[in-house]
Amino acid sequence: MDMHPPKPASRPDKVSLWRYLRLFRKDILSAQPNKLYRAWMAEFRTPFFRSYLVNDPTLLKEVLQARPDDFPKSDRIGAGLRPLLGNSVFLTNGATWKRQRRIIDPAFEGGRLRETFPGIQAAADAGVSRMTDQADGMPQEIEAITSHIAADVIFRTLFSIPIEDDTAQQVFEAFRAYQRSQPILNLAAFVPGPSWMPRLFRPQTRATAKTIRLLITKLTKERLALIATGQAPDDLATKILTTVDPVTGDTFDLDEMVDQVAIFFLAGHETSASALAWALYLLALYPDWQDKLAKEADAFDGSFSGLSALKHTRDVFRETLRLYPPVPMMVRETALSEVFRGRQVDKGAQIVVSPWHLHRHSRLWDQPDAFDPSRWDTDSGKVSARQAYMPFSLGARVCAGAGFAQIEGVVLLAQILKAYKFEVVDGRSPVPVAHLTVRAADGIWLRIVSRAP
Numbered sequence: 001m002d003m004h005p006p007k008p009a010s011r012p013d014k015v016s017l018w019r020y021l022r023l024f025r026k027d028i029l030s031a032q033p034n035k036l037y038r039a040w041m042a043e044f045r046t047p048f049f050r051s052y053l054v055n056d057p058t059l060l061k062e063v064l065q066a067r068p069d070d071f072p073k074s075d076r077i078g079a080g081l082r083p084l085l086g087n088s089v090f091l092t093n094g095a096t097w098k099r100q101r102r103i104i105d106p107a108f109e110g111g112r113l114r115e116t117f118p119g120i121q122a123a124a125d126a127g128v129s130r131m132t133d134q135a136d137g138m139p140q141e142i143e144a145i146t147s148h149i150a151a152d153v154i155f156r157t158l159f160s161i162p163i164e165d166d167t168a169q170q171v172f173e174a175f176r177a178y179q180r181s182q183p184i185l186n187l188a189a190f191v192p193g194p195s196w197m198p199r200l201f202r203p204q205t206r207a208t209a210k211t212i213r214l215l216i217t218k219l220t221k222e223r224l225a226l227i228a229t230g231q232a233p234d235d236l237a238t239k240i241l242t243t244v245d246p247v248t249g250d251t252f253d254l255d256e257m258v259d260q261v262a263i264f265f266l267a268g269h270e271t272s273a274s275a276l277a278w279a280l281y282l283l284a285l286y287p288d289w290q291d292k293l294a295k296e297a298d299a300f301d302g303s304f305s306g307l308s309a310l311k312h313t314r315d316v317f318r319e320t321l322r323l324y325p326p327v328p329m330m331v332r333e334t335a336l337s338e339v340f341r342g343r344q345v346d347k348g349a350q351i352v353v354s355p356w357h358l359h360r361h362s363r364l365w366d367q368p369d370a371f372d373p374s375r376w377d378t379d380s381g382k383v384s385a386r387q388a389y390m391p392f393s394l395g396a397r398v399c400a401g402a403g404f405a406q407i408e409g410v411v412l413l414a415q416i417l418k419a420y421k422f423e424v425v426d427g428r429s430p431v432p433v434a435h436l437t438v439r440a441a442d443g444i445w446l447r448i449v450s451r452a453p
């Protein structure tokens with residue numbers, strides 16, 4: 001097949017600021033001009049501040065890897081998420097952020113990941129059984145299915161409870177409402193307005209954030225009690241709550257842990273659900289690849305060490321994260337004045353890093369819009385990967401769950417493809433839009449067919 005997987009239409013190169021903002025409110029991907037797929041840097045002028053979208057690989061390494069302290073997270077971004085996330089590691093900067101990462105990172109180290117594997121497997125099995133009823137050949141909305149599975153993974157690995165648990169179920173429902181009421185993560189970085197301007201929250205957003213935090217507080221309190229009596233299960237929550245920061249000697253207190261659980265749940269399930277849904281769509285579009293993965297899945301023995309044999313599955317997952325990076329854009333602020341590509345960039349400017357554009361950049365990739373999982377084995381694919389692939393970001397602020405997410409993605413794909421085949425529905429090609437993560441405007445619809453004889 002020569003056709004490329006779906007890509008949103010770009011806007012015309014020149015539009016008025018007001019038209020741009022209207023487009024922006026609808027969707028940040030289609031609000032951008034086509035030239036961002038070939039430019040090294042683009043400047044956006046608004047009445048109150050400037051934004052620079054950076055695609056230049058050398059400059060990106062400078063911002064994310066070499067001098068991250070000079071490019072902190074912008075408060076504008078935090079504003080939209082603070083009612084839910086409080087002082088979570090996703091929003092903090094400086095010494096607070098460094099201390100939080102020192103406590104969180106040990107829980108996600110390579111050695112610990114093996115211990116999360118049974119939880120991921122159990123969520124995959126539960127998801128496969130739930131799908132029995134949907135495998136009737138009728139069109140099914142796949143994002144709802146993958147969100148359910150990804151939420152289950154987080155509850156099982158973090159708190160050793162399945163999604164059917166009462167509190168887990170309530171958190172999951174409340175997050176769904178939150179996602180609808182607080183749609184766009186990065187909007188605030190582009191919207192012209194002084195930083196003191198109150199951001200427009202719908203009252204419902206705040207109410208939902210409060211509900212979620214109450215539920216998470218309950219889970220965390222119960223866990224602290226189990227830790228105190230020595231009866232806590234050995235999962236991510238226990239590990240994080242008992243890790244002592246080697247520098248300050250502190251552990252997280254209840255409030256700070258609630259902030260972290262909120263971000264683990266949000267960052268951990270929204271992103272993985274998006275990736276898994278797009279992967280299944282791509283496999284339905286390219287049945288040859290789906291067959292290859294199903295064969296690999298059949299040979300998979302379900303053990304942690306058996307994962308290394310799932311090579312094609314890994315390549316498909318990587319290619320999915322290239323074409324549909326769940327976090328399409330990230331924003332930083334300049335702490336100093338800078339000179340970027342010969343241009344003066346003032347202190348307080350917004351720096352936009354866009355995996356979405358970088359991963360499809362015409363000067364950095366061969367056939368940027370084509371689905372080609374075998375590119376990762378080619379020399380040119382390897383060069384592009386080093387320069388222009390960052391679905392988990394790079395440097396000190398790299399995704400804390402990157403290793404976890406890659407294992408999760410491969411395990412879920414293998415277990416699901418072992419049991420089911422996915423087919424496209426004519427006339428229902430998904431249109432990518434940026435909500436909290438990259439989703440399809442009207443969902444991703446596929447037919448699910450059982451592979452059982």
Ligand code: HEM
Binds near residue numbers: 268
């Ligand atoms: C396919 C799945 C995932 C993708 C594509 C992804 C992507 C990202 C990206 C791009 C960032 C950086 C955002 C920024 O700098 O503005 C990030 C941060 C983060 N992610 Fe993930 N993520 C995924 C899964 C997970 C999972 C499973 C967890 C935890 C269980 C997680 C926890 C975090 C945390 C805590 C941060 C904040 C790190 C910091 O600022 O120091 N993510 N993720």
